[in-house]
Amino acid sequence: MSVKPHVNRALGRMVHGVYVIGTVLDGRVNAMTAAWVARASFVPPLVTVAVGRTRFSHDMILSSGVFSVNVMGPGDVELARHFGFKTGRKVDKFRDVPYDTAVTGSPILKGCAAWLDCRLSASHEAGDHTLVVGEVVDGGVNPAVEQALVYDRKRFFR
Numbered sequence: 001m002s003v004k005p006h007v008n009r010a011l012g013r014m015v016h017g018v019y020v021i022g023t024v025l026d027g028r029v030n031a032m033t034a035a036w037v038a039r040a041s042f043v044p045p046l047v048t049v050a051v052g053r054t055r056f057s058h059d060m061i062l063s064s065g066v067f068s069v070n071v072m073g074p075g076d077v078e079l080a081r082h083f084g085f086k087t088g089r090k091v092d093k094f095r096d097v098p099y100d101t102a103v104t105g106s107p108i109l110k111g112c113a114a115w116l117d118c119r120l121s122a123s124h125e126a127g128d129h130t131l132v133v134g135e136v137v138d139g140g141v142n143p144a145v146e147q148a149l150v151y152d153r154k155r156f157f158r
């Protein structure tokens with residue numbers, strides 16, 4: 001199925017943040033960069049993340065049932081690229097990246113603008129992605145970072 005060019009241009013005008021989605025399975029941590037993240041419910045607190053089915057993190061999240069959402073700040077473009085342009089199948093993306101963990105054991109990047117620690121509550125196939133829905137079991141804000149990084153395709157893929 002091909003998407004009409006004017007539809008792609010219209011979709012490109014939607015505003016998204018930049019997030020690093022982390023997970024852990026059998027002691028192995030991995031993460032990927034995502035832009036399609038949204039709040040889904042106040043009570044219980046739920047978030048959705050669209051994860052490409054070819055991503056290494058995809059099966060890890062579905063198997064482990066846990067993930068973190070790390071909200072990137074304006075100074076985190078290179079860190080977001082790091083997690084978006086390499087595959088965890090071939091490299092340890094956390095080799096030189098400091099992180100903490102909270103309730104689920106999923107990686108929480110030190111210095112990110114905010115973070116959410118989630119347990120998988122549902123997943124739904126959505127085209128070439130899977131929507132993972134997570135119940136937020138913990139979270140925090142970095143008071144030193146006042147804004148989230150807004151995704152700009154031209155800047156990100158320069």
